[in-house]
């Protein structure tokens with residue numbers, strides 16, 4: 001087991017920065033997720049840690065050991081780093097049995113036959129593929145093949161696992177099950193995992209902490225809860241959560257000591273906590289802001305005298321909840337609400353935007369105003 005430290009990592013392809021000065025400290029034993037849209041630099045980062053790419057600049061440490069350093073002209077080859085990588089297109093050998101697919105990395109290292117037998121048995125049983133050892137990959141389902149790839153990585157007992165969208169070839173149902181299994185496995189073996197995905201739901205459900213990347217740079221690192229409740233900027237706020245957060249342009253004001261955000265269709269008084277944030281940041285008001293509110297913090301109230309008026313456009317029923325698309329005098333707004341309400345398209349309703357749950361971002365920088 002080992003921590004992974006990434007310092008000022010840079011990798012360019014031509015003129016474009018695939019990874020732009022990335023800094024991360026991944027703790028020993030952590031299930032750490034790299035999350036971001038396609039092309040944001042996740043795979044490149046992982047390949048740098050694996051030693052399959054030599055970056056243009058920066059340093060990488062596994063535990064206390066420097067494995068990459070441009071400055072010190074140091075670069076350990078992949079086989080000299082104690083990491084195991086599981087790719088999206090998990091390369092398992094079609095002509096080898098499941099047993100030999102799993103035992104291969106140990107054979108290469110010249111491990112004793114008996115020890116190999118024992119380890120392959122242990123690992124394959126823990127992944128529920130103990131019965132399949134004599135089969136060839138063609139005789140396996142996608143999920144089983146994926147486990148063979150995982151077993152092969154685990155059997156090596158590396159210090160760190162690097163996983164690049166390892167579940168993305170599975171169908172939705174299997175993916176959810178495989179995700180839960182992986183999480184359980186991690187709880188048992190406690191080896192550091194760096195897990196790459198573009199799927200925010202997956203990241204939120206599996207990660208101890210998540211790093212959100214965008215165009216090669218780091219937007220935020222935190223626990224799933226932290227990045228969900230306190231997104232550092234508009235990018236993170238809009239990337240995480242489904243349906244996504246609603247955004248409105250507004251003006252942040254202070255009138256007679258009371259802070260409010262004027263959204264045009266409504267002026268919403270803000271809770272006291274905004275005051276200290278604004279003082280700390282030395283912001284002068286009025287200020288152009290982007291207000292954000294998650295669909296689950298938008299309440300639809302039948303009749304709802306005195307509330308903001310909205311008209312229901314479309315209602316989707318998802319399990320026990322409605323996703324209600326509303327029209328607020330030209331602005332669209334999405335609410336997630338209990339399906340116990342009797343709502344119908346075209347209906348006029350009251351809408352309550354919970355000020356305690358309102359996010360405020362500086363429009364120019366996109367950064368949150370609610371954190372120091």
Ligand SMILES: Nc1ncnc2c1ncn2[C@@H]1O[C@H](COP(=O)(O)OP(=O)(O)O)[C@@H](O)[C@H]1O
Pocket residue numbers: 013016017018036037038039040041042043044045
């Ligand atoms: N071998 C390569 N040659 C040129 N550009 C590349 C290469 N690999 C990746 N890129 C570019 O670098 C950026 C980051 O890619 P990648 O790390 O694969 O992103 P992700 O895994 O997040 O989808 C993308 O713009 C991609 O097109």
Ligand SMILES: [Mg+2]
Pocket residue numbers: 042043044164
């Ligand atoms: Mg990738």
